[in-house]
Amino acid sequence: MMETEVRTEIAAQRTELSEMLGGLAPEQWDAGTLCAGWRVREVVAHITYPFRTSPPRFFLDLARSGGKFDRMADRTARRDAAAMSAAELVAGLRDNVDHPWSPPGGGLAGALSHDVIHGLDITLALFPERTVPADRMAVVLGGMTPRTIGYFGTDLSGVRLIATDLDWAFGDGEPVHGRAQDLLMLVCGRALPAGLLSGGSAARYTE
Numbered sequence: 001m002m003e004t005e006v007r008t009e010i011a012a013q014r015t016e017l018s019e020m021l022g023g024l025a026p027e028q029w030d031a032g033t034l035c036a037g038w039r040v041r042e043v044v045a046h047i048t049y050p051f052r053t054s055p056p057r058f059f060l061d062l063a064r065s066g067g068k069f070d071r072m073a074d075r076t077a078r079r080d081a082a083a084m085s086a087a088e089l090v091a092g093l094r095d096n097v098d099h100p101w102s103p104p105g106g107g108l109a110g111a112l113s114h115d116v117i118h119g120l121d122i123t124l125a126l127f128p129e130r131t132v133p134a135d136r137m138a139v140v141l142g143g144m145t146p147r148t149i150g151y152f153g154t155d156l157s158g159v160r161l162i163a164t165d166l167d168w169a170f171g172d173g174e175p176v177h178g179r180a181q182d183l184l185m186l187v188c189g190r191a192l193p194a195g196l197l198s199g200g201s202a203a204r205y206t207e
Contacts, residue, residue, distance in 0.1 A: 051099045
């Protein structure tokens with residue numbers, strides 16, 4: 001996919017997610033997500049953090065977290081979720097659909113992956129029937145390599161992941177079938193709601 005097309009998918013992902021978030025009831029903002037320990041508001045605060053943060057502020061936040069990125073991400077998500085209203089969080093996403101941020105070394109595909117993964121943290125918890133468009137998922141999965149998959153540390157030994165809606169598979173062993181988006185979240189270490197995966201080893205990756 002060309003760079004301009006990936007940018008279009010990024011803008012579409014952010015637009016669709018902001019529209020969905022804009023329709024949530026107040027109690028849904030406090031609902032749990034697939035990202036352990038984070039409610040919807042913490043996930044949205046994390047997605048929008050790069051849009052709201054200058055490089056000096058980022059490095060200050062990182063220093064205050066002992067140089068640990070995961071610790072910083074958790075601390076800033078909780079801080080910003082507590083300080084910002086739901087309307088402000090939605091605006092932070094809606095007003096930045098064309099923001100050029102991308103993760104270090106990840107490029108545009110990395111930016112799209114970041115938005116899709118964290119978007120699925122929310123939608124698979126609240127609306128598991130929602131699907132990410134196939135072209136968008138193809139970009140995200142196309143950027144997954146054994147190295148990047150290994151980064152998440154998920155135990156994939158003895159299983160072969162097979163997408164039911166895209167031509168994508170990974171690993172060797174007992175088949176685990178699911179939508180591409182469900183398998184993506186499995187790879188990312190999320191425990192999935194029951195019924196989204198099938199296969200003898202599916203229970204290893206469901207709640």
